Amino acid sequence: KAGVTQTPRYLIKTRGQQVTLSCSPISGHRSVSWYQQTPGQGLQFLFEYFSETQRNKGNFPGRFSGRQFSNSRSEMNVSTLELGDSALYLCASSFFGESTTNEKLFFGSGTQLSVL
Amino acid sequence: AQKVTQAQTEISVVEKEDVTLDCVYETRDTTYYLFWYKQPPSGELVFLIRRNSFDEQNEISGRYSWNFQKSTSSFNFTITASQVVDSAVYFCALRVAGNQFYFGTGTSLTVIP
Numbered sequence: 001k002a003g004v005t006q007t008p009r010y011l012i013k014t015r016g017q018q019v020t021l022s023c024s025p026i027s028g029h030r031s032v033s034w035y036q037q038t039p040g041q042g043l044q045f046l047f048e049y050f051s052e053t054q055r056n057k058g059n060f061p062g063r064f065s066g067r068q069f070s071n072s073r074s075e076m077n078v079s080t081l082e083l084g085d086s087a088l089y090l091c092a093s094s095f096f097g098e099s100t101t102n103e104k105l106f107f108g109s110g111t112q113l114s115v116l
Numbered sequence: 117a118q119k120v121t122q123a124q125t126e127i128s129v130v131e132k133e134d135v136t137l138d139c140v141y142e143t144r145d146t147t148y149y150l151f152w153y154k155q156p157p158s159g160e161l162v163f164l165i166r167r168n169s170f171d172e173q174n175e176i177s178g179r180y181s182w183n184f185q186k187s188t189s190s191f192n193f194t195i196t197a198s199q200v201v202d203s204a205v206y207f208c209a210l211r212v213a214g215n216q217f218y219f220g221t222g223t224s225l226t227v228i229p
Contacts, residue, residue, distance in 0.1 A: 003160075004160075031215055033215065033216075033217075035217075035219075040221060041221065042122075042207065042219045042220055042221035042222050043207065043209075043217075043219035044219075045216050045217065045218070048214075048215050048216065050215070055214070055215065056214050056215060056216045058216070088159060090159075090161065092161075094215065103211075103215065104151065104163050104166055105161075105163070105217060106163070107153075107160050107161040107162075108160060109158055109159040109160040110159045110160070112159075
């Protein structure tokens, strides 16, 4: 069974540009979450999608957005990039994503975004 | 509010030594789940263990063991007889209602041969 696939693996952008990251979850998984990882900050939750609907959202500005398609694949978009957006962006999927279950997250290898 | 604290930023041990990674969590929810993930240099977080708030039974799996104590809100992770392949960043995480995980800042473990 294929794992969570994230593309591209690396991205270099300049300030003010926008970027789109892609995530294909494990087959059959309906929940996709996005996390931002920076040194010293750990993983910060961006948002979660379930059945094409955003279900949870973290404390990030509106420049960060996402969507999920009918096949559960998800994209994350960051507009008007800032230097501080440089980070590893991790996507994670789970089957159900229901509350109070013992679901665990399956992670991709991430997209390393560098903003110059 | 939920919070996970991993006070140890970096740890170095010599191969075959035992090492314990600390994790302290905060939540007012009575039902919650605790996790440990390992992140090797490749970047992908690998699931290690999951514990729910009603199960304080400690667990041993090979060289890994976990000590969950609700009284101190801690969920510590011990590697016995460490190996070079254990070198990675380890994250403790908390999940309450909903599918949002709260991660600690991670502990970078280096095992020196």
